[in-house]
Amino acid sequence: MYDQNNIFAKILRGEIPCKKLHENEHALAFHDINPQMPVHILVIPKGPYTNLEEFNAGATLEEMGGFMKLVAEAASMAGVNETGYRLVANNGADAHQEVPHFHVHIFGGRRIAGRMIKAQD
Ligand code: AMP
Numbered sequence: 570m571y572d573q574n575n576i577f578a579k580i581l582r583g584e585i586p587c588k589k590l591h592e593n594e595h596a597l598a599f600h601d602i603n604p605q606m607p608v609h610i611l612v613i614p615k616g617p618y619t620n621l622e623e624f625n626a627g628a629t630l631e632e633m634g635g636f637m638k639l640v641a642e643a644a645s646m647a648g649v650n651e652t653g654y655r656l657v658a659n660n661g662a663d664a665h666q667e668v669p670h671f672h673v674h675i676f677g678g679r680r681i682a683g684r685m686i687k688a689q690d
Contacts, residue, residue: 595635607678649677
């Protein structure tokens with residue numbers, strides 16, 4: 570069940586601020602409040618989806634396309650298209666998803682140490 574009081578829902582309702590990078594009808598991109606890399610952007614759908622399963626079950630293809638388009642455009646606007654970047658979506662408890670609103674992290678701005686994603690504790 571989607572929690573209407575999660576922090577990203579509050580950002581979408583304008584109840585708390587965010588450092589917005591870009592948005593379209595279906596998605597919002599903003600800077601992570603606790604950046605782990607020189608570029609650390611979050612992209613969220615505007616609809617009420619806790620995780621990828623809910624997004625898949627509830628979103629229209631237009632919403633899904635609009636979300637993915639914003640991921641690409643946000644990466645471009647953040648200036649990491651040439652140098653590269655990593656997309657991460659922590660989905661559910663085993664992946665330590667903290668905010669229960671589906672989101673993708675864009676990490677970039679410097680060389681990431683490992684070629685493969687490591688499953689760190
Ligand atoms: P996750 O573990 O994938 O759910 O990550 C949630 C992310 O949201 C973390 O990287 C947090 O630093 C970030 N975060 C939490 N609150 C805010 C906020 N108010 N504005 C921007 N980013 C936030």
